[in-house]
Amino acid sequence: MSRELKIVEAINEALFQGMERDERVMVLGEDVGIEGGVFRVTSGLQEKFGKDRCVDTPLTETGILGAAVGLAINGMIPVCEIQFDGFIWPGFDHIINHIARFRTRTRGRITTPVIIRVPFGGGIHALEHHSESMEAVFSHIPGINVVIPSNPHDAKGLLLSALQSPDPTIFLEPKKIYRAIKEDVPEAHYTVDTKKAQVLREGNDVTIISYGAMMRETKLALTEYLKTNELDFELIDLVSLSPIDYETVIKSAEKTGRVLIVNEEPRTCGLAAELAAVIQEKALLSLKAPIERVTGFDVIMPLLKMEDHYIPGPKRIINGLTKVLNF
Amino acid sequence: MQIDKSKFPIIYGHDPRKGEMFQVVNEEGEIVNPDFMPDLTDEQLFEIYTWLIRMRISDEKANNLQRQGRMGTYPSIYGQEACQIGAVWPQEKSDWLVPTFRENGMMWMKGVPLEQTYLYWIGNEKGSEFAEDLNMLPVAIPVGSHTIHAAGIGWAERIKGGNNVAVCSFSDGATSEGDFHAAMNFAGVFKTKCVFFCQNNQYAISTHRNIQTASDTIAEKAFGYGLPGVMIDGNDVFAVIATMTEALKLAREFNTTTLIEAVTYRLGAHTTSDNPKIYREDSEVEEWAKKEPLIRLDKLLRAKGILDDEKAAKVEEDARQEVSIAAKKALEAENPKITDMFDYLLSETYPELEEQKQQLIEETNE
Numbered sequence: 123m124s125r126e127l128k129i130v131e132a133i134n135e136a137l138f139q140g141m142e143r144d145e146r147v148m149v150l151g152e153d154v155g156i157e158g159g160v161f162r163v164t165s166g167l168q169e170k171f172g173k174d175r176c177v178d179t180p181l182t183e184t185g186i187l188g189a190a191v192g193l194a195i196n197g198m199i200p201v202c203e204i205q206f207d208g209f210i211w212p213g214f215d216h217i218i219n220h221i222a223r224f225r226t227r228t229r230g231r232i233t234t235p236v237i238i239r240v241p242f243g244g245g246i247h248a249l250e251h252h253s254e255s256m257e258a259v260f261s262h263i264p265g266i267n268v269v270i271p272s273n274p275h276d277a278k279g280l281l282l283s284a285l286q287s288p289d290p291t292i293f294l295e296p297k298k299i300y301r302a303i304k305e306d307v308p309e310a311h312y313t314v315d316t317k318k319a320q321v322l323r324e325g326n327d328v329t330i331i332s333y334g335a336m337m338r339e340t341k342l343a344l345t346e347y348l349k350t351n352e353l354d355f356e357l358i359d360l361v362s363l364s365p366i367d368y369e370t371v372i373k374s375a376e377k378t379g380r381v382l383i384v385n386e387e388p389r390t391c392g393l394a395a396e397l398a399a400v401i402q403e404k405a406l407l408s409l410k411a412p413i414e415r416v417t418g419f420d421v422i423m424p425l426l427k428m429e430d431h432y433i434p435g436p437k438r439i440i441n442g443l444t445k446v447l448n449f
Numbered sequence: 450m451q452i453d454k455s456k457f458p459i460i461y462g463h464d465p466r467k468g469e470m471f472q473v474v475n476e477e478g479e480i481v482n483p484d485f486m487p488d489l490t491d492e493q494l495f496e497i498y499t500w501l502i503r504m505r506i507s508d509e510k511a512n513n514l515q516r517q518g519r520m521g522t523y524p525s526i527y528g529q530e531a532c533q534i535g536a537v538w539p540q541e542k543s544d545w546l547v548p549t550f551r552e553n554g555m556m557w558m559k560g561v562p563l564e565q566t567y568l569y570w571i572g573n574e575k576g577s578e579f580a581e582d583l584n585m586l587p588v589a590i591p592v593g594s595h596t597i598h599a600a601g602i603g604w605a606e607r608i609k610g611g612n613n614v615a616v617c618s619f620s621d622g623a624t625s626e627g628d629f630h631a632a633m634n635f636a637g638v639f640k641t642k643c644v645f646f647c648q649n650n651q652y653a654i655s656t657h658r659n660i661q662t663a664s665d666t667i668a669e670k671a672f673g674y675g676l677p678g679v680m681i682d683g684n685d686v687f688a689v690i691a692t693m694t695e696a697l698k699l700a701r702e703f704n705t706t707t708l709i710e711a712v713t714y715r716l717g718a719h720t721t722s723d724n725p726k727i728y729r730e731d732s733e734v735e736e737w738a739k740k741e742p743l744i745r746l747d748k749l750l751r752a753k754g755i756l757d758d759e760k761a762a763k764v765e766e767d768a769r770q771e772v773s774i775a776a777k778k779a780l781e782a783e784n785p786k787i788t789d790m791f792d793y794l795l796s797e798t799y800p801e802l803e804e805q806k807q808q809l810i811e812e813t814n815e
């Protein structure tokens with residue numbers, strides 16, 4: 123049985139099922155209880171599971187993420203909600219210095235299977251600090267998995283999968299498409315591999331890699347492009363931003379010889395740069411063109427009036443595509 | 450220098466640990482604490498009233514603009530106007546204001562034209578480009594983060610031998626952030642010239658103040674840092690003015706930072722994206738509405754013969770006109786240039802950045 127769900131609803135369902143199956147799972151964050159979260163992702167959880175398992179915390183990300191370390195060490199599986207991406211930084215110490223390190227430091231004796239859910243990225247015309255894409259910062263940290271779904275089906279399956287993992291996960295939620303896509307999601311419990319990139323379409327001319335909300339922009343750009351052009355493209359949803367599934371990526375790059383990477387983070391030292399580095403290391407002789415990065419710019423995310431000039435849209439993506447095809 | 454505490458009778462004479470809350474004018478508009486009534490002329494009283502009306506109408510306008518899709522998310526100050534006015538009224542022009550995001554009234558009084566504040570919430574960077582002579586930081590959205598910046602400003606002021614005080618405004622939720630702890634601690638250790646002004650409006654979005662802290666008051670947190678703390682009626686503009694006057698003096702003359710907890714209530718939604726009906730009862734709002742700042746100010750001024758229906762109507766009419774002119778200016782203002790995001794980044798540009806800028810220019814011209 124399945125029915126159509128949006129990403130917010132799919133994540134909500136995953137949390138319900140995760141909490142039902144395992145009583146160690148608890149949700150904590152700002153306004154996650156009575157309010158059900160500012161995006162309503164945790165809606166109904168407190169009613170169903172009570173105030174000890176869906177917890178409105180004081181307003182402190184250090185508190186939320188730091189306490190999650192202790193909760194996890196003492197047997198709980200905390201799912202932390204960070205209200206918006208820009209507010210994770212007060213708690214960053216606990217991610218980089220503790221959550222990611224306990225396993226190594228204790229030689230596997232103490233682990234911290236914490237899930238950190240973060241509404242992520244721009245495009246909803248929100249306030250300052252509500253729209254940044256800093257995924258490379260997270261992927262840069264050894265010792266923590268980073269995943270991002272681009273659709274409701276994966277949103278549910280990836281979260282349920284992360285809940286079963288003995289390792290910590292940063293679960294980025296593309297807030298621009300929280301409610302934009304509705305699709306069939308199975309009612310039953312299921313998992314989606316958090317370590318695997320997904321080939322959404324096979325093709326021979328060019329490899330296009332994207333993830334999260336930019337996957338939708340990329341598809342829009344392709345629809346536009348295909349109105350007047352023919353193209354046998356291969357489309358990859360990266361899904362896992364750490365570790366990266368290079369096997370899938372390299373195989374595709376070797377086949378097509380042309381690679382376009384689309385994301386919305388600032389360009390320098392970004393995930394696209396990392397992908398490009400590894401692709402040239404492993405598939406240089408297959409490449410027919412320089413790897414093209416379509417990204418945001420190396421600037422402070424502008425306020426909402428100018429936000430759309432920062433975020434890659436179909437135009438920038440088509441320009442990048444044309445460049446990599448015509449080299 | 451030893452502080453003569455008798456010179457600061459509000460701050461040192463009201464102990465929040467005993468549940469004492471300082472008030473000058475009660476909900477009925479009666480002066481219950483005449484010794485502490487600030488020395489204000491009839492003109493000044495009328496000016497305070499005018500400010501309150503202007504703020505209320507500007508707030509209503511912003512909410513409407515947002516509803517019409519002409520403004521982004523907006524945080525209302527409805528019900529908190531006594532705090533907004535009282536925190537700025539006693540300041541010297543050169544004192545610093547370090548606001549969070551619910552200080553639209555304070556910023557206006559401090560000297561930011563209303564149309565500029567509107568610009569910020571419309572999502573235009575020019576909203577934070579203040580006049581050169583204004584000692585004020587822009588809106589701080591990351592909750593609590595600016596409290597420690599205020600401590601730094603007040604610290605530098607003491608080092609420089611300056612005389613300005615950094616007034617930092619925030620709300621109950623901010624007191625849970627680590628930065629608030631650091632700010633209070635630095636303020637105590639480094640004898641900074643600050644006033645920490647907490648508008649305890651009872652909620653941080655849906656989170657009630659009782660979830661925020663297990664302590665009975667926010668003001669009493671000050672004592673743990675070796676600082677004075679005082680709890681006041683934040684809906685009584687005169688209590689706020691009187692307390693802020695003392696706190697500014699204490700900071701200016703004795704490098705001592707006070708934590709003021711101004712007890713108030715956010716009568717409106719958290720922001721235009723919030724629906725407060727999810728987390729609070731109408732009856733609670735109605736109870737607090739009886740205590741809001743305008744009712745008592747209106748009564749007091751009428752009792753003094755400073756205000757009547759005719760004058761009130763005129764104040765409102767003028768405010769509406771002023772506010773709609775400000776809104777019009779903000780709506781008609783030019784957007785920032787698309788290249789601004791590159792040009793304001795650093796003092797000098799660099800080749801890679803210029804290349805990206807060129808890319809955006811070409812993309813936009815296509």
Ligand SMILES: Cc1ncc(C[n+]2csc(CCOP(=O)(O)OP(=O)(O)O)c2C)c(N)n1
Pocket residue numbers: 152181183205206209212551590591592593619620621622623624650652653654715719
């Ligand atoms: C560091 C940080 N975390 C979360 C948020 C999201 N957020 C915006 S306002 C708010 C509540 C603020 O409550 P409070 O400090 O009491 O101020 P009020 O809104 O009541 O004026 C939250 C959680 C934020 N802006 N910054």
